[in-house]
Amino acid sequence: xxxxxxxxxxxxxxxxxxxxxxxxxxxxxxxxxxxxxxxxxxxxxxxxxxxxxxxxxxxxxxxxxxxxxxxxxxxxxxxxxxxxxxxxxxxxxxxxxxxxxxxxxxxxxxxxxxxxxxxxxxxxxxxxxxxxxxxxxxxxxxxxxxxxxxxxxxxxxxxxxxxxxxxxxxxxxxxxxxxxxxxxxxxxxxxxxxxxxxxxxxxxxxxxxxxxxxxxxxxxxxxxxxxxxxxxxxxxxxxxxxxxxxxxxxxxxxxxxxxxxxxxxxxxxxxxxxxxxxxxxxxxxxxxxxxxxxxxxxxxxxxxxxxxxxxxxxxxx
Amino acid sequence: xxxxxxxxxxxxxxxxxxxxxxxxxxxxxxxxxxxxxxxxxxxxxxxxxxxxxxxxxxxxxxxxxxxxxxxxxxxxxxxxxxxxxxxxxxxxxxxxxxxxxxxxxxxxxxxxxxxxxxxxxxxxxxxxxxxxxxxxxxxxxxxxxxxxxxxxxxxxxxxxxxxxxxxxxxxxxxxxxxxxxxxxxxxxxxxxxxxxxxxxxxxxxxxxxxxxxxxxxxxxxxxxxxxxxxxxxxxxxxxxxxxxxxxxxxxxxxxxxxxxxxxxxxxxxxxxxxxxxxxxxxxxxxxxxxxxxxxxxxxxxxxxxxxxxxxxxxxxx
Numbered sequence: 354x355x356x357x358x359x360x361x362x363x364x365x366x367x368x369x370x371x372x373x374x375x376x377x378x379x380x381x382x383x384x385x386x387x388x389x390x391x392x393x394x395x396x397x398x399x400x401x402x403x404x405x406x407x408x409x410x411x412x413x414x415x416x417x418x419x420x421x422x423x424x425x426x427x428x429x430x431x432x433x434x435x436x437x438x439x440x441x442x443x444x445x446x447x448x449x450x451x452x453x454x455x456x457x458x459x460x461x462x463x464x465x466x467x468x469x470x471x472x473x474x475x476x477x478x479x480x481x482x483x484x485x486x487x488x489x490x491x492x493x494x495x496x497x498x499x500x501x502x503x504x505x506x507x508x509x510x511x512x513x514x515x516x517x518x519x520x521x522x523x524x525x526x527x528x529x530x531x532x533x534x535x536x537x538x539x540x541x542x543x544x545x546x547x548x549x550x551x552x553x554x555x556x557x558x559x560x561x562x563x564x565x566x567x568x569x570x571x572x573x574x575x576x577x578x579x580x581x582x583x584x585x586x587x588x589x590x591x592x593x594x595x596x597x598x599x600x601x602x603x604x605x606x607x608x609x610x611x612x613x614x615x616x617x618x619x620x621x622x623x624x625x626x627x628x629x630x631x632x633x634x635x636x637x638x639x640x641x642x643x644x645x646x647x648x649x650x651x652x653x654x655x656x657x658x659x660x661x662x663x664x665x666x667x668x669x670x
Numbered sequence: 671x672x673x674x675x676x677x678x679x680x681x682x683x684x685x686x687x688x689x690x691x692x693x694x695x696x697x698x699x700x701x702x703x704x705x706x707x708x709x710x711x712x713x714x715x716x717x718x719x720x721x722x723x724x725x726x727x728x729x730x731x732x733x734x735x736x737x738x739x740x741x742x743x744x745x746x747x748x749x750x751x752x753x754x755x756x757x758x759x760x761x762x763x764x765x766x767x768x769x770x771x772x773x774x775x776x777x778x779x780x781x782x783x784x785x786x787x788x789x790x791x792x793x794x795x796x797x798x799x800x801x802x803x804x805x806x807x808x809x810x811x812x813x814x815x816x817x818x819x820x821x822x823x824x825x826x827x828x829x830x831x832x833x834x835x836x837x838x839x840x841x842x843x844x845x846x847x848x849x850x851x852x853x854x855x856x857x858x859x860x861x862x863x864x865x866x867x868x869x870x871x872x873x874x875x876x877x878x879x880x881x882x883x884x885x886x887x888x889x890x891x892x893x894x895x896x897x898x899x900x901x902x903x904x905x906x907x908x909x910x911x912x913x914x915x916x917x918x919x920x921x922x923x924x925x926x927x928x929x930x931x932x933x934x935x936x937x938x939x940x941x942x943x944x945x946x947x948x949x950x951x952x953x954x955x956x957x958x959x960x961x962x963x964x965x966x967x968x969x970x971x972x973x974x975x976x977x978x979x980x981x982x983x984x985x986x987x
Contacts, residue, residue: 530879558878558907565847597846597953606974612973613946617973626944629909629929632910632913636913636914636922654930657926657927
């Protein structure tokens with residue numbers, strides 16, 4: 354049990370929420386969010402991906418937060434305040450030539466997302482970002498589908514790397530608080546010198562509960578997004594985490610400002626959150642892509658049809 | 671930790687959900703729910719209140735599930751199956767002359783809801799229902815606002831009563847899993863001979879997590895409602911509890927049938943669930959009535975205005 358302010362909050366609204374609206378956030382939206390997160394005392398704002406458009410198909414229509422450029426960021430964030438800035442990169446989608454030394458960038462933290470098979474490649478990127486002066490995290494995705502021996506093998510390399518923080522990522526929103534407790538203890542045992550982070554999805558309405566369970570067991574960096582905006586079922590909502598995290602000193606009111614001014618109107622035109630197909634993929638520990646496709650079809654409210662697609666062998670595509 | 675099927679689920683969709691739509695459920699709706707809950711293996715269906723319309727103002731416009739009559743119930747539930755039937759009564763609103771002996775009623779269980787100050791009166795009702803052959807529970811509401819010494823005083827009388835089950839009711843949706851653990855242990859210590867129940871609200875998106883925490887610590891009866899339908903932020907969703915409760919043998923598919931056929935269409939015309947004013951009353955451990963009024967006003971999306979109403983002294987009404 355952690356006593357005193359030991360936790361740090363990373364708001365991922367722009368980065369993970371961009372998966373909902375193809376990163377179509379206005380500069381005013383992002384600037385207002387930065388102002389609100391500063392006022393709330395939130396520690397980091399993940400302002401997008403730092404992948405390269407050259408390495409991703411169909412990237413032309415995406416908003417600028419998908420391929421962050423340092424000069425653009427300097428225009429957006431006119432004055433840096435206390436909330437640090439973060440970006441995420443994916444293995445195989447980042448051009449290392451785009452990563453300028455930290456002193457020339459608005460970014461403080463670069464996080465590397467990878468599947469377990471790509472941990473070595475991810476650690477090479479982490480090493481490079483480290484040399485260029487950034488804080489770094491390694492975010493192992495889809496942890497619920499990783500076999501424990503694979504994970505323990507990976508821990509050996511991770512423990513000898515320079516990475517600052519290792520993340521427990523519940524990509525499919527399928528984990529429960531007891532699973533989180535188990536995973537945190539395993540990570541702590543094998544990575545005693547690393548700080549830990551948690552990124553939870555809300556398919557089973559457990560995003561907050563899992564994040565609080567992680568915090569209770571000593572996880573330091575806690576991801577969330579305002580009004581829960583994130584892919585599919587979304588994330589642990591920032592307003593809840595800010596309001597409920599124990600031994601912390603965050604302010605709820607500025608987050609509600611963002612909710613009122615931007616998130617409620619946005620939720621009227623974009624969709625994320627507790628929807629039955631996302632609940633079902635969460636329960637079955639699957640990627641939400643089938644649910645996303647189903648919700649874009651005319652049958653979107655046919656809960657049984659979707660359930661049968663995933664459970665009846667000859668119906669499953 | 672409980673091993674084996676020790677839990678029982680009570681679906682409260684009609685009773686608690688009736689607080690949303692003034693009990694305006696069709697007979698077909700209720701019959702279909704009964705069929706689905708039976709198919710899912712749910713143990714109890716709370717089919718309404720058994721209060722008296724003579725003792726409640728403005729009762730004329732309410733649907734029949736607010737004032738259950740035994741002959742009406744016999745028409746609705748043509749054939750009793752394995753799911754038992756339950757009704758709730760409130761102190762001061764029930765006419766004991768309406769309670770026929772159990773063998774003449776479709777009801778199996780009568781639950782008595784009370785505030786801590788009315789425990790004695792509630793136990794008198796419990797005694798009477800017990801004598802007429804019913805199972806009984808005592809549901810102490812607004813537990814988050816009860817002082818521990820009051821509770822311990824009440825436990826003495828409760829422990830000497832005939833009541834079968836004593837409920838932990840998070841009326842304001844303000845409790846967290848660690849609070850639930852604390853309360854369950856206290857109830858177990860002072861009421862070692864009683865079975866326990868849990869009724870959680872979802873203001874902080876913790877309805878499921880709190881219900882699972884209660885179950886993990888030995889609470890036997892678990893309340894929920896389909897698609898979370900219940901007053902204000904609603905309840906722990908039945909589909910999640912049925913799908914995720916460990917060591918149980920419930921079927922999810924029939925609950926999804928109810929969600930698809932009735933609940934998704936109903937949610938399009940009635941409102942419950944995670945709405946910011948309900949989140950705020952939950953966080954401040956208050957009754958949701960101020961949030962309900964606010965959401966019926968033209969300012970309903972002005973999250974900051976509502977927050978300030980509850981926090982700035984000279985703005986609070």
